[in-house]
Amino acid sequence: MARGVAGTGASIGAGTVASERVEIITRGEGRRRFSAEEKVRLVAETLRPGETVTAVSRRHGICTSLLHRWRRAARGEVPTRRKARPQLLPVRVVAPDAPPLQPKPAPVPGIAPGSIEVVLRNGRMLRVAATTDAEAVARLAAALEA
Structure with a gap:
């Protein structure tokens, strides 16, 4: 009889191994909307002694980053953008044989060019x-x- 790979539920050969329970969670619902009262209640729940944001988010099926965002808003913190917006810079395309935009500096006596x-x-x-x-x-x- 073949032995299974420890803890994986996989088997080698024709033997049987007890399978592990696998739970697949899909997001069948659309974006949820929370009222101001729900947000306040959930943030207050995270502030209870011994409570964590992770535990509250798991219990209510919401993302921890969302709870953290609500907590920052409750403290009056202004959200900041992580990335600076890209800026467009002026570009001038010139032919390879075109004269340079700036003249070359005059050589300094006593210093070799380059x-x-x-x-x-x-x-x-x-x-x-x-x-x-x-x-x-x-x-x-x-x-x-x-």
Whole structure:
């Protein structure tokens, strides 16, 4: 006789295993509407000593986040949006051969074109090529500031 997988109700082979009870809950009803009195009653129920929002929500079949929202409203808290609304920014599409929007800055005498100057906290100056890896520059800066 085949043995079942412990606690799963599944079986291997032709043997039989006691099945577990499975309950499927569907949301056949539409959105429920709660009157102001019902909301006050449910919020008051969550405020009783030893009571939790989760227990009240399960007992009445409502979402815990809804009860939390009602509790915040009862305290007079203003709801906040989690996400900032997207903003549209102006974009200008130019041909690849079009002149740049801003003129290139004039070269500074004594500095090679395409280089970057980093002034360290101790007053030293670090000059690196613009193509130098940022992590390498950070390591150099840390070594020179030590």
